[in-house]
Amino acid sequence: MSLEIIEIILRSIYVSGTATLLSAVWSLPLGLTIGVKNFYGKRFVKGVFNAFLGMPTVVLGLVLFLLIRHAGPFGFLNLMFTPLAIIVGQAVLITPIMVSFITSAVESIDSDIRDLAKTLGATEIQASLAVLKEATGGTLLAFIASFNRAIAEMGIAYMVGGSIPGFTMVLTTAIALQRDMANIELGLTLAAILLSIVFAINLTLNLIQKRKP
Template sequence: MEMLDDILKAFQLIIQSDQRILEITLRSLFVSGVATFFAILWGIPIALFLGTRNFRGKFVIKSFFNTMIGIPTVALGLILFLIFSKAGPLGLFRLLYSPGAIIIGETILILPIIVSFATTAIESVDPEIMNLAKTLGASEDQALFAVLKEALDGIVVAGIASFNRAIAELGIALIVGGNIAGWTEVLTTAISNETAKGNIELSIALGIILLLLVFGITLASLAINTLRRRRK
């Protein structure tokens, strides 16, 4: 009975669009969104390089990124904590316990997902697409862009998977963010903290929002992708 009561209260909080819930949700979206943006910005050129060129050591680099996909978030959080802490090599930037630290950590966390998925998508594009674009008059950059366009479906999936991993991870946000209310508190850290404090209805409300965001964004992206493909 008590659980049902908690769930009802949770929905009440969501419907009333509680100020704190709204703030945490927006911060989560912002932090993970920015991390995904940076990971794509860095990851796509790496994936293009890996996917369109053959060179010695390519297998090693690809294996490195593939392995990094599975890195435990707490381990990465701990490493970054040591780097960002006062005595650490980047201590002077005072990044610890700031949204910036979470963004950096999550970017590093999801970069391997973007690189690995996008490389696979690019490698599955017909290698002659580059030559085709060039013989039709494209420059080297335009030809690479043509390859990217052919691999877009795979890259969209990589983007969604990365965003979901970022918004749902706890280790990094907790360790380098510190769950400071009004500053670094995000959905996952708040859920963990509020549950520990026994504030179950708030945890449930945040949990529902997290699930809705993950499912909603995935569904919306896939729908847009399908529409785009149909319109082409």
């Protein structure tokens, strides 16, 4: 395998992995809050996140393109055609997945735990963390499903990443490019690698689900 291919694989993992971690920064508190709190319009909020589960990546890619291009409102950030642009885009893309998964994981935990923690003198945040701790399996599931969606998407990587060789080219855009360059063998190799990554992750996901009590 050439160095270039290894680089593309590593870049894909890095970009989508970072996007997953970045998304967690806001998705974890969001999912947790929606899960444990009862508030007016809760069903509506959950419905919105569920609706965006199927967000077409090209649509998000186009919106982001318009926002971060040099002439756009966020042009001063110089994000266009950088790995960071893909990371931010994918982080936004997977937010609904992460929030929905975490919300259901938290909801499946008995609410007694929170009440118990509070009775024992825990603050609101400490009590929520106790719930999250019980929902670790579901949370991990959220991370894996999110990473899976991110690494397999192409619209954002193409539109705001630009698929620049040696800089922002990831597995999905590389596969498309190999078709355009008539390198079918290399395209198939890359496709096999992407499939292996996605399958391996799905397998882990299934194992976790199975072991969940």
